[in-house]
Amino acid sequence: MKKNKKSVKLSTKPKKIQKTKPTRSTKPSKKQVAVKKQVTKKKKADKLTPKAKKLQDIRKKLLCQKEALLAEAEEALNTLPGQMTFPDMSDQASAETERSFMLRLRSREQKLLKKIEEAIERIDNGTFGICDSCALDIDMRRLEARPVTTLCIDCKTLQEEEEKLREG
Numbered sequence: 001m002k003k004n005k006k007s008v009k010l011s012t013k014p015k016k017i018q019k020t021k022p023t024r025s026t027k028p029s030k031k032q033v034a035v036k037k038q039v040t041k042k043k044k045a046d047k048l049t050p051k052a053k054k055l056q057d058i059r060k061k062l063l064c065q066k067e068a069l070l071a072e073a074e075e076a077l078n079t080l081p082g083q084m085t086f087p088d089m090s091d092q093a094s095a096e097t098e099r100s101f102m103l104r105l106r107s108r109e110q111k112l113l114k115k116i117e118e119a120i121e122r123i124d125n126g127t128f129g130i131c132d133s134c135a136l137d138i139d140m141r142r143l144e145a146r147p148v149t150t151l152c153i154d155c156k157t158l159q160e161e162e163e164k165l166r167e168g
């Protein structure tokens with residue numbers, strides 16, 4: 001059969017599928033230009049005094065602490081058994097107790113969070129490490145150990161003694 005023969009001839013091997021690499025134009029975008037500017041800005045910041053470098057380290061530590069606190073608070077919020085309904089009244093009561101405990105915990109975290117944010121602010125505006133009470137420099141070792149502090153060790157000790165006296 002003539003027709004059949006022709007069709008056989010036409011059926012050749014399928015062409016190899018060429019692997020094509022995705023080619024994208026690599027024009028410098030506005031963003032890249034902005035990054036370049038930032039790099040030149042950063043070079044200036046490299047000339048830090050040892051104290052300034054320490055402050056930057058403390059700042060980094062505070063930021064990490066802040067992020068950890070926020071993550072913790074979020075987790076606590078997600079585990080609040082507020083929307084659950086209990087068939088037993090006593091179960092509901094214990095859930096309430098747990099809930100108020102969680103909220104108290106959160107308010108403490110929030111206070112610490114505020115202290116951390118204020119410490120970062122003080123680093124940024126150059127008032128970090130100055131005692132709130134006597135205006136003298138707070139010892140760097142104390143700052144490194146407890147960056148959120150606003151009092152030098154002498155004033156802190158005095159404050160604690162006064163608190164003890166007040167409490168009787």
Ligand SMILES: [Zn+2]
Nearest residue numbers: 131134152155
């Ligand atoms: Zn002081």
